[in-house]
Amino acid sequence: MNVVNESPRRKELTRLAAQLFVQEGFDRTTVRMLAQEMGIKSGSLFHHFRDKQEILAAVIEEGTQNALMLARQALEECGDSASERLHAMARAHLETLLTDRNAHVVALYEWRRLDAAARDHLSHLRDAYEELWERVIDEALEAGLVHGDRFLVSRFVMGALNWTVRWYDPEGPRKPEDLAHELVAMIAPSTPSQPGQSTKV
Amino acid sequence: MNVVNESPRRKELTRLAAQLFVQEGFDRTTVRMLAQEMGIKSGSLFHHFRDKQEILAAVIEEGTQNALMLARQALEECGDSASERLHAMARAHLETLLTDRNAHVVALYEWRRLDAAARDHLSHLRDAYEELWERVIDEALEAGLVHGDRFLVSRFVMGALNWTVRWYDPEGPRKPEDLAHELVAMIAPSTPSQPGQSTKV
């Protein structure tokens, strides 16, 4: 009876689950709460998902896939200079935190609740995303835009960006674009202040 | 029967609880698991703590108090220059992450499981700690060591530092001192490379 495929109903349910997981945390969200939010009874939930863990995995997968897609797109559309590419990645990252906020918060906080199989599958996705970052940071280092240890710089940058979900207010005056700009300015002060004009190397 | 004071036994139990909370998460850690780890029966636990939530609060309080103490001490002992103070704060922060790792991981991940009263009490402690940071960052901005928006810079720095609990390996070659140095170098490239010699402003 249970489906593993990507029915549109399942997508919708996943979105609702993400919201509840953020509000209550995974463990505290009961299947009854999930069902009620979805307008069905708790038993019916298991027609769409094998078990509760699979809902969590679906939420995280959705968010990570979107982030990966958006980052790739941003890199294709931007200029060739190291500073432009760094800026594009930061902006793309912050924009997914805006649009897919729930899914990303769940991914950050509830990662360890995944069982071994799901964690294995999803960590490959996440690694692909982080590889994009490491490549862009390598370019920035080579271009002399940023200085320091390759590994540490990328961890610090990822930390600063991921941490935004804890304080960023989408209703506030600051846009993702602004944050991206400020971050790049902080770690690469020699960057030209207008991201439009490229600094070819 | 229940005690609220700071018996040495309670301190020891708090330390053990922190470890379990990190391994399993707060919700998944049952009072029976806690009791077993402590070598007593589940009922006896409630002689030391009013309820399960109080154990969580004790864990987080312990970690935050230590961090605050170490940061204040580091600021007193270091030189007057903005770069030295920035460096001292970063090192102190990373050192508590090393020594009190469990407590800090719990504080980061399980904060929302606190009830309103505990959260209110503990957020004051955390605010005091973050105030130290903001002051040091203000000094760095005034000294021209770092550039950018006051609010954003401090968030980015806190993010980079707090994120370290997710990847830092205490057994590895990098010491907290090294990380602190690298971070300061990244955001304030004009810093002298030897933290010992002060740059008076």
Added chain:
DNA sequence: GGTTTACACTAGCGCTTGCTTGGTTGATCT
């Protein structure tokens, strides 16, 4: 020497949890 105190035990209550079972519905396809 009697009382108090700190710490532990046994036993279990009342409730919630994730998940299963067996069956019903209404739309779609042949």
Added chain:
DNA sequence: AGATCAACCAAGCAAGCGCTAGTGTAAACC
């Protein structure tokens, strides 16, 4: 018209949960 199928429901099981009540005991205190 009959078969198929996704989607749902009602009912409930077995296990586990936080926590309480009442008791025992050895050390500390007056």
